[in-house]
Every structure is written in C-alpha cells, then in structure tokens.
Amino acid sequence: MSDRALNDARFQYAYAKYEVAPPYSHGDWAPGDFTARLPFCTAVLSYPSIQVGGCGNAQMGPEGRWELKDDFSYLMRRWGGTHQWKTGFDFSYVPFEGDNTGSPLGSWTFPKDTLYDVSDRSTWPTLYTNNLPTYANIPVKIYGTYLQDDWQAANGLTLNLGIRYDVQVGSFNEDVPGLLAKIQDKLGRDGTFPYDVSVIAQPTAGRGDHNNFGPRVGLAWDPANNGITNVHAAYGLFYDNVRTLTNFNELTWPQAKPITIQNPSYPDPFGGRTREAFLSATPPTITVGSNAQINPYAHQFNVGVNRLLRPDLAVTADFTTVSRYGDRDAPEINIPDQVTRQRPYPQFVRVNFWQPTADNYYKALLLKVEKRMSRHYQALLSYTLSKAEDDTLTSALSDHYGYTKVRRPGVADRRHRLVASGIVALPYDMQLSAIGDFRSSLPFGPITSGLDLNNDTLSGTSVSAPANSDLPAGVLPVSGCRALNLDAINAFRTSRSLTPVTQVDCPGFANVDLRFSKFFRIGGSRAELIAQLFNIFDRANFNVPGNNIGAGNDATTGRPLFGAVTSLLPNINAPSRQAEFAVRFQF
Numbered sequence: 379m380s381d382r383a384l385n386d387a388r389f390q391y392a393y394a395k396y397e398v399a400p401p402y403s404h405g406d407w408a409p410g411d412f413t414a415r416l417p418f419c420t421a422v423l424s425y426p427s428i429q430v431g432g433c434g435n436a437q438m439g440p441e442g443r444w445e446l447k448d449d450f451s452y453l454m455r456r457w458g459g460t461h462q463w464k465t466g467f468d469f470s471y472v473p474f475e476g477d478n479t480g481s482p483l484g485s486w487t488f489p490k491d492t493l494y495d496v497s498d499r500s501t502w503p504t505l506y507t508n509n510l511p512t513y514a515n516i517p518v519k520i521y522g523t524y525l526q527d528d529w530q531a532a533n534g535l536t537l538n539l540g541i542r543y544d545v546q547v548g549s550f551n552e553d554v555p556g557l558l559a560k561i562q563d564k565l566g567r568d569g570t571f572p573y574d575v576s577v578i579a580q581p582t583a584g585r586g587d588h589n590n591f592g593p594r595v596g597l598a599w600d601p602a603n604n605g606i607t608n609v610h611a612a613y614g615l616f617y618d619n620v621r622t623l624t625n626f627n628e629l630t631w632p633q634a635k636p637i638t639i640q641n642p643s644y645p646d647p648f649g650g651r652t653r654e655a656f657l658s659a660t661p662p663t664i665t666v667g668s669n670a671q672i673n674p675y676a677h678q679f680n681v682g683v684n685r686l687l688r689p690d691l692a693v694t695a696d697f698t699t700v701s702r703y704g705d706r707d708a709p710e711i712n713i714p715d716q717v718t719r720q721r722p723y724p725q726f727v728r729v730n731f732w733q734p735t736a737d738n739y740y741k742a743l744l745l746k747v748e749k750r751m752s753r754h755y756q757a758l759l760s761y762t763l764s765k766a767e768d769d770t771l772t773s774a775l776s777d778h779y780g781y782t783k784v785r786r787p788g789v790a791d792r793r794h795r796l797v798a799s800g801i802v803a804l805p806y807d808m809q810l811s812a813i814g815d816f817r818s819s820l821p822f823g824p825i826t827s828g829l830d831l832n833n834d835t836l837s838g839t840s841v842s843a844p845a846n847s848d849l850p851a852g853v854l855p856v857s858g859c860r861a862l863n864l865d866a867i868n869a870f871r872t873s874r875s876l877t878p879v880t881q882v883d884c885p886g887f888a889n890v891d892l893r894f895s896k897f898f899r900i901g902g903s904r905a906e907l908i909a910q911l912f913n914i915f916d917r918a919n920f921n922v923p924g925n926n927i928g929a930g931n932d933a934t935t936g937r938p939l940f941g942a943v944t945s946l947l948p949n950i951n952a953p954s955r956q957a958e959f960a961v962r963f964q965f
C-alpha cells in the first residue's frame with residue numbers, strides 16, 4: 379500500500395473426508411446414509427484371541443473449511459524507536475459431519491477360544507452390547523483477531539507486545555435441542571432426547587466461552603549489540619481449539635440406544651422381547667456436557683540466553699514452563715451415595731459428565747552446544763531436563779470414594795534426554811556422521827483387572843489412560859518407574875497368593891547410528907554412495923514393563939510379570955542392528 383504499509387488478504391477453501399468403509403466394499407457414502415452399508419454388517423463375535431464380524435467400524439466424516447484472513451502491518455518511526463505494528467483477523471467456517479455404523483446386530487464376548495456349546499456353560503458369552511448407527515452434524519465458526527507491536531526500543535533491544543482474542547462458536551454443542559432437530563431432519567428418527575437431560579445440574583445457565591484474551595510479551599536483548607550474546611524472554615497466554623469430533627457423544631447416545639447385558643442368553647439376548655421393549659425397561663447411560671466447558675488455555679513462559687564462544691561455537695540455555703488448564707475430564711456423576719446407595723438421578727444408570735477440570739504441567743531446561751562446520755567437522759550436543767505432569771480426576775484410588783484429582787507423571791514424561799551428533803568431512807569427497815540419542819525411562823501406569831475396591835460401582839476410569847481399574851490403597855496412577863509404592867503392591871499380591879515383586883524394570887533408551895558417504899563424478903552427473911548402520915550397538919530398547927498388579931509369573935523365569943519388560947518399544951527405527959547401502963544419482 380506504501381513503503382510503510384502492507385496488507386495481506388487470503389482466502390482458502392479446503393475439504394477432507396475420512397472414509398472407513400466396510401471390508402471389501404471400497405464404499406464412499408454420504409454421512410448418515412446407512413442403507414448401503416448395513417447389508418455388510420454381521421454380529422461381532424469376540425473370543426480372547428480373535429474378533430470376527432461387525433461393520434468394519436464403518437465411518438464417514440467430511441469436513442470443509444472456508445477461511446478468510448487479513449493481516450495489515452505498518453512501520454512507524456516515533457514513540458522511542460521503530461515500531462512494526464501488525465493487526466488482522468482470521469475467520470473460518472468449518473462444516474463437519476460424521477457418522478458411525480456401530481454394532482447394530484450386536485457384539486458378543488466369549489470367555490474361551492471355543493465355539494458356543496449349549497451344554498458347556500464355560501463357553502457361554504459373558505457380555506452382549508448393541509449400538510445403533512449414529513450421525514452428528516457440528517458446524518463451527520472460528521474467529522480470531524490480534525494487535526501486536528514489534529518495537530525496536532534501542533540498538534540491540536527489541537520488545538514484542540501483543541494481544542489476541544479467540545472465540546469459537548459451535549464448539550460446545552451450545553444448542554443441543556437445535557442440533558438434535560437437525561439430526562431428526564436428516565435421519566427422520568431419534569432427533570429428540572428420549573429422556574429429559576435438563577434435570578442434570580449445571581454450573582452455569584448458558585454455554586460458550588467468550589473471554590479468550592491472550593496477552594503476549596517478549597524481549598530480545600543483545601547487551602553489547604555485537605551479536606555475541608542474546609538474552610530472550612517471553613510470556614504468552616494461548617487458547618486451544620475444541621475438536622468437534624470429541625463432542626459427538628452428547629448427540630449420538632440417543633440414536634445409539636446402547637444396550638449392555640452381562641451374561642446374556644444366546645443367541646437371543648433379549649429373551650424373546652424386541653429391542654425397544656428390552657430398552658424401555660432399562661435405564662440408559664447418558665453423556666452430558668457441562669455448560670462451563672471452555673477452550674483449554676496455557677500459560678507459557680520462556681527465558682534463555684545464547685552466547686557465541688568463538689565464531690564457530692555457540693552455547694544456548696533455555697528454560698520453559700507450560701501450565702495448561704481446562705481440558706476435558708469425564709467423571710461419572712451418577713454414582714450411588716456411599717451410605718444410602720441411591721443414585722442422584724435414578725432414571726439413568728451412568729451419567730458421563732464432560733467438565734473442564736483436566737490440567738497438565740510441563741517444564742524443561744534445554745542446554746545446547748553447537749559447533750558449526752569448520753576445520754572439517756561440525757558437532758551438536760543437546761541435553762533436556764524435563765518434567766511432565768497430568769492433574770486430572772480419577773476414580774481409581776480405592777481409599778477414596780468416587781473421584782479425586784490426582785497430580786501424577788504424564789505418560790510421555792522423560793526426565794533426561796541427551797542427543798549428540800557430528801559430521802566429519804574426510805578427504806576424497808568422503809563424509810562420516812554419527813548421531814546418538816539417549817533417554818531416561820518413561821513412567822508406566824499400574825493397573826488391576828476390573829476391580830471395584832471402593833464400592834463406588836466404577837472399576838476405575840477410562841478418561842486418563844492407563845488407569846482403568848481401582849488400584850490397591852497406596853498405589854497412585856502412572857507411578858510406575860517414579861514414586862511406585864512396592865509395599866502396597868506386594869500387600870495386594872500377597873493377599874491374593876501371588877509372588878511378591880522385588881524388581882521393576884525401568885528401561886531407558888539408547889541408540890547410535892552411523893552414516894558414511896562418498897561422492898563420485900561420472901561425466902556430467904554426480905553420484906553418492908551411502909552406507910548406513912542403524913543401532914550399531916544392537917541395543918534392545920524395551921517398552922515399559924508389565925503393568926498389571928495382579929499378573930502371574932513368567933512361565934520360564936518364574937519372575938512376576940508385573941515390572942518385567944516383555945516387548946520392544948513400538949515404532950522405533952531400528953529394533954536391532956541394521957545396515958543399509960544406497961547409491962544416489964544426480965543428473
């Protein structure tokens with residue numbers, strides 16, 4: 379617009395669709411159109427070692443995005459220095475629909491790898507579930523706007539000041555009756571709640587989150603203004619998107635009309651009744667969102683210094699903290715009163731209630747020494763000291779009734795990580811490089827199998843994996859390889875005539891790769907011969923150890939399987955030593 383002002387306007391349209399089609403159908407259908415898919419469905423038969431049947435988990439999920447974005451910047455030399463002002467807005471309309479075929483012909487769980495035999499009770503199914511196909515349409519409007527100033531206050535001193543405002547409309551199922559009415563129009567069925575959920579107590583009258591102001595400040599300072607030392611610090615408040623896929627359950631349970639029967643009769647689980655007749659006599663399990671749900675938000679803080687020791691050698695130290703609040707917890711709020719055993723809402727069985735009480739914390743110190751390529755070699759050494767914690771509700775503590783908020787290690791918490799790499803340029807166009815990656819152990823979450831030790835009707839919580847069942851008193855979620863209470867674990871094991879655990883494996887990770895290459899010139903083209911060795915020390919990098927406190931012993935070693943590693947880490951580049959040779963031509 380001028381030599382000081384720049385405007386940048388953009389528009390985009392994007393479209394994506396996930397298609398999980400029934401096996402061999404290669405099908406592509408509109409979401410909510412189940413007629414062509416249902417003939418592919420059979421009942422699901424689950425045996426301990428194999429599952430057969432179903433609808434192939436068929437799901438159709440188209441999502442579009444219409445985005446309009448504008449950024450305007452203006453350079454100003456006044457007010458004590460140079461200011462680069464920037465402001466703009468970002469608007470997106472995101473239509474998103476999705477469906478799920480469910481298990482309309484039912485799903486049976488059998489206790490043995492044996493066919494059902496009417497005369498052998500040990501082959502009878504233990505569980506029957508049935509969910510009808512579901513559909514939801516949750517379009518969202520996303521608005522963002524900001525103002526920022528990059529202010530060069532003096533030579534070597536830059537300040538960044540800014541504020542951003544974000545709001546998402548539609549991301550909180552704000553209008554449940556309206557959304558259900560749209561489903562009714564689309565499917566011609568089940569668009570209204572068959573049960574009145576307005577009886578569930580809500581902390582606020584309406585839904586939505588409109589106070590998402592995010593201030594940011596930053597500073598970069600070169601004290602001598604000579605490029606040798608740089609001190610920087612920054613703070614910001616950031617807001618996360620709510621993923622609408624996670625909002626489906628509040629709209630789909632009325633359509634799914636879920637049925638769960640323990641120890642069902644086979645092959646007719648309803649005992650001669652129709653599905654509807656069976657359902658009408660059974661209180662449902664429902665999902666309700668709290669009106670107080672918000673966009674999760676994070677306070678991020680960073681301070682650090684870089685310094686050049688020599689023109690080719692630099693050191694960096696950075697300290698970062700992230701405190702993130704308001705993510706979704708889903709406690710079951712209809713557990714019986716501990717004394718009277720009455721459920722607060724007797725017309726329902728379980729009431730899964732989404733509320734913004736899941737928090738997490740991360741802090742890290744990063745140290746780095748970097749030597750640029752000179753005198754035929756370069757090298758990098760970086761070390762990270764970090765701690766990740768989750769602070770969420772769990773019902774797994776057997777000495778507490780119902781839910782308790784517990785701060786414990788995050789599943790990806792690694793305390794130490796060291797990465798070293800280097801490249802040496804050899805004569806005759808040859809090059810040798812190596813990288814080593816060393817990490818301390820991950821934590822793991824001790825579990826038990828389906829136990830309700832505190833009699834709150836919940837055998838743990840599935841919200842914060844991997845706590846999926848009540849833990850013995852004194853054992854905390856995800857405390858394996860951290861503050862594990864082995865005495866409490868062994869008290870539990872001894873009471874069940876299991877061998878006490880004396881050793882818990884906490885595998886670290888170590889890997890070293892080597893790469894050699896030589897360049898050739900063949901006429902006018904160039905070739906590179908490459909030899910790579912991965913995991914040169916043939917190190918076995920194990921996954922976290924067995925976590926079931928009630929596990930028996932290894933048949934060979936006699937050692938309890940709890941605390942013993944039995945498998946390698948998944949998805950690692952080189953589970954064992956590997957060599958790779960390649961030739962690359964450039965022409």
Ligand SMILES: [Ca+2]
Binds near residue numbers: 587588589590672
């Ligand atoms: Ca907010």
Ligand SMILES: [Ca+2]
Binds near residue numbers: 830831833834836
């Ligand atoms: Ca329990």
